[in-house]
Amino acid sequence: MKRKRKNKDYTAARCEPRLTHLAELHMNYEGNGESIPLHPPDLSLHGMFVNTSTHFPEGAIVILRFRLTRSNLEVQTRGEVRYCLPGIGIGVEFVGIGLEAVRAIEKEIRASSKTRTRKS
Numbered sequence: 242m243k244r245k246r247k248n249k250d251y252t253a254a255r256c257e258p259r260l261t262h263l264a265e266l267h268m269n270y271e272g273n274g275e276s277i278p279l280h281p282p283d284l285s286l287h288g289m290f291v292n293t294s295t296h297f298p299e300g301a302i303v304i305l306r307f308r309l310t311r312s313n314l315e316v317q318t319r320g321e322v323r324y325c326l327p328g329i330g331i332g333v334e335f336v337g338i339g340l341e342a343v344r345a346i347e348k349e350i351r352a353s354s355k356t357r358t359r360k361s
Contacts (some may be wrong), residue, residue: 268320271301271303273287282307286346289335293330293340304318309345318339336350
């Protein structure tokens, strides 16, 4: 018996704070050395939304390399595509990201949210 797939609502409120500024971001489809054109991401502790017109199937593995703006730490990790919005971008969950990188992202998000709160 075939299961009916529920439509996902990606517009719902986010569960985690997000960071929208990185010094640089590079992404490759695993197994392919070609760099993919990207626009600034939406970064959380567990993954990111990457604006790209390139289509990826759910479950695809990508290689991510990005530099955090404040700490200047370069993060390299694999990511699994969780969803694709054709022509808009992909939601990627980090796979095997190191603890140091997670702590640095968390610190960057906290610092960014404090800056936004002061500007309000």
